[in-house]
Amino acid sequence: MDELLQHRLSVIAEPNRFRIVELLRSGPLSVGAIVDALELAQPHVSRHLRLLADAGVVDVTRQAQQRIYRLRPEPLRDIGTWAQSFAVLWTERLDRLGDFLDDTDQNGDRS
Amino acid sequence: MDELLQHRLSVIAEPNRFRIVELLRSGPLSVGAIVDALELAQPHVSRHLRLLADAGVVDVTRQAQQRIYRLRPEPLRDIGTWAQSFAVLWTERLDRLGDFLDDTDQNGDRS
DNA sequence: TAGCTATATCTACTTGCATGTATATATGTA
């Protein structure tokens, strides 16, 4: 189940795909628009979009000869939930533990 | 500024490092404990931890010969915020736009 | 039909990066 999340993360994390995702955050775009914005070769953009689509990160809609890509909210929501679920729960405790560990620095009693 | 986020994402997204992060979500661990849990070679775990530490995703504390690694909440919080900020804002609008585009399917009026 | 635009696919090439293995460093103990 985390397989999916990890895979989506790795697809989004690639630098050029991350830029594409950032672009799409402000709304759906055609391939050509993305090419113009990022100054990447069109075949490269198409390939990155293919990977994003396969991972379920984006959706495609045909409009005449153009294909409009848009971000699907669900994957980002899942990533957000995954990330927040740690941060929120542990922030306090870890900060305290951090201080504790930093102060002690040696004190052998672990298994 | 998104450079940092993208870099952290790519570091976390690697399969084995993702497993390490997942492990650390339940609390700090020594290198040896991670090696036992994941059945990876110790040098590999050390190397992955190094990359995670360089990216600021984890913290190290020495305890005798052991090094205790723990997740830093801030990077995960940032990732969560980044992801949620899209999902929350656009979910409704995009769903409606999606229906619209799916229905029309052709309708040329772009520049 | 021909020709133009928008996008996708295919084939090589190359490189970043994870992996395997050996070795070094640091700390504790006898």
Place this chain on the structure above:
DNA sequence: TACATATATACATGCAAGTAGATATAGCTA
């Protein structure tokens, strides 16, 4: 000091994945 444990570093290797470029496909227009 010598030895064991815990972890880090160094180096060689292989492969996954990004890149470059040519070409194919699909739709529009005349």
